Amino acid sequence: MGGTIRVESAPGKGANFIVELCLPRAPAPHELAPPDPALVPHLAASFQAAIVEVLVGKTVAAAQKFGVTEIFVAGGVSANQALKAEFERRAACPVRVPPLVLCTDNAAMIAAAANFRYLAGQRDALDI
Numbered sequence: 001m002g003g004t005i006r007v008e009s010a011p012g013k014g015a016n017f018i019v020e021l022c023l024p025r026a027p028a029p030h031e032l033a034p035p036d037p038a039l040v041p042h043l044a045a046s047f048q049a050a051i052v053e054v055l056v057g058k059t060v061a062a063a064q065k066f067g068v069t070e071i072f073v074a075g076g077v078s079a080n081q082a083l084k085a086e087f088e089r090r091a092a093c094p095v096r097v098p099p100l101v102l103c104t105d106n107a108a109m110i111a112a113a114a115n116f117r118y119l120a121g122q123r124d125a126l127d128i
Contacts, residue, residue, distance in 0.1 A: 048082055056086045063093060072096045079103035 002022040009015035035043075055077070063071055070093050077083060078097050087095040097103075 048080070052080070052083050052086050055083060056090055059087070060090050060092075063091065068093060070094045070096060074098065074103075076103060076105035076108075 004018075004020045006018050007015055008018065059071060062068070071087065071091055073084070073087060073095065079100055084095070084097050087097075
């Protein structure tokens with residue numbers, strides 16, 4: 001592979017460690033083979049599992065640390081059934097999740113509010 005490692009230092013100034021590597025050029029997106037369609041569901045499931053693990057793990061740890069008596073999950077993420085199931089499995093306190101019909105995406109709520117304001121004739125400057 002090749003490359004160099006060196007140190008530059010001066011008394012009272014500290015040290016800089018310099019690493020230079022000769023790496024092969026990564027292929028451009030158009031040079032890559034298209035992904036195998038059979039793998040897409042597995043990729044999506046792996047991504048979801050990683051996100052659920054982080055959200056639940058950090059939330060449950062914070063709830064324990066701060067003595068929380070219940071956890072409320074809201075917004076679009078609360079529609080995710082895997083997230084809800086993992087919260088219910090791991091949390092020591094009750095987990096509250098609104099009915100699915102109320103688990104809307106925040107962007108959709110903002111767009112709806114903007115639409116009502118627009119229809120009412122309200123206009124705002126871009127610097128608000």
